[in-house]
Amino acid sequence: MRMDLREIINEATSRLTASRIENAQVEAEWIVAHVLSKDRSLLYATPPHEITPSEHDCIDKLVRRRACSEPLQYVLGSIEFLGCQIQVAPDVLIPRPETEWIVDTTICETRNSPFAILDIGTGSGAISIAFARHWPDTLVVGLDISPEALKAADTNCRANRCDNVRLVRASLHALPLYQGLFDLIISNPPYVKTSDLESLTPDVRDYEPHLALDGGLNGTDSYASIASHAHRFLTCAGRLVLELPGTDPSPIISLFERSEYGCHEVQHDLAGKPRLLCMQKSA
Ligand SMILES: C[S@@+](CC[C@H](N)C(=O)[O-])C[C@H]1O[C@@H](n2cnc3c(N)ncnc32)[C@H](O)[C@@H]1O
Incomplete structure (x- = not known):
């Protein structure tokens, strides 16, 4: 069963907020955008607005790691440094x-x-x-x-x-x-x-x-x-x-x-x- 994008982001935001992660919504959006291979700024603007169960599983795993204080950059696996993509x-x-x-x-x-x-x-x-x-x-x-x-x-x-x-x-x-x-x-x-x-x-x-x-x-x-x-x-x-x-x-x-x-x-x-x-x- 497909799930609504906003619902998933809200769920992830709540979990990160409960784990005292600052900027919980922004981080939730980064994680969701990463799993969907989308630009975060276009997350709400472009379809799909629904998420498959396997995408939901992936998001869930990454959110759990971040909720345990693992840095977002390790969770996402890379960072931009002066225009270069650096894996971490x-x-x-x-x-x-x-x-x-x-x-x-x-x-x-x-x-x-x-x-x-x-x-x-x-x-x-x-x-x-x-x-x-x-x-x-x-x-x-x-x-x-x-x-x-x-x-x-x-x-x-x-x-x-x-x-x-x-x-x-x-x-x-x-x-x-x-x-x-x-x-x-x-x-x-x-x-x-x-x-x-x-x-x-x-x-x-x-x-x-x-x-x-x-x-x-x-x-x-x-x-x-x-x-x-x-x-x-x-x-x-x-x-x-x-x-x-x-x-x-x-x-x-x-x-x-x-x-x-x-x-x-x-x-x-x-x-x-x-x-x-x-x-x-x-x-
Ligand atoms: C603060 S990090 C800097 C990493 C990277 N240059 C950066 O700015 O993101 C310091 C680096 O020094 C390395 N390092 C620590 N002790 C060292 C040593 N005795 N000789 C050479 N490199 C060392 C560490 O492995 C680490 O990669």
Whole structure:
């Protein structure tokens, strides 16, 4: 027996509301639109306005997962990042709008196409893919320690037809030698203090990989390693762009206050938080 579209959306909305999901109706509509392979904005405008029992089953399963706090992006399986479709699963961090803003800002502030870019902690590959699509002649190296993340990044590179990305398994604490190769090094490293992991919201704490979040005792372990080594991989006047946690950036900036970098520029995101640290290597 076919069921009415609005009834199904109302039912899903009630279930998500009961599970304290904010924007329950919008999320219910995303789930229904996903199952029906429709654009959410056209959900009510185009037929069918009825749903088959098997579609209802699918919707029901996805709503249950979301009601248990699993992030909507994992439930739907993908996210849009600067116009690229990026598949996400609990093996990889969900790319954030702040990171999208950092990549967009970096692209806008770069005059000439870089020869080579290094993306440290590539995760789903979102940053590497956005750069690779914008600069198809640039070599982009995406590095991560997690084999699962590299597998996801590989899938995403293929789906986005990026043949200028090379994926490398390595630790940012022991970077492979790329002496003076990159005009741009970018990283959104793990930056949550280990002691803060437990107090993250359940959708992040219980579903996203802690490897992608845990920045050590002070949240600065990854920045300290990048500060020790990254300058050797930059060309003369190459730039290092880092995502910041959005709190007081001075402990991180102090790690980079050495002669290798000429200036430190902090930019604030759309919410007014310090989010981007850009440094240029002294010639
Ligand atoms: C905050 S996530 C960023 C993911 C992606 N770049 C993004 O912005 O959505 C940090 C990434 O660093 C990786 N990572 C954690 N420890 C690492 C290490 N020691 N060496 C290399 N990568 C590491 C994690 O696997 C994760 O993919």
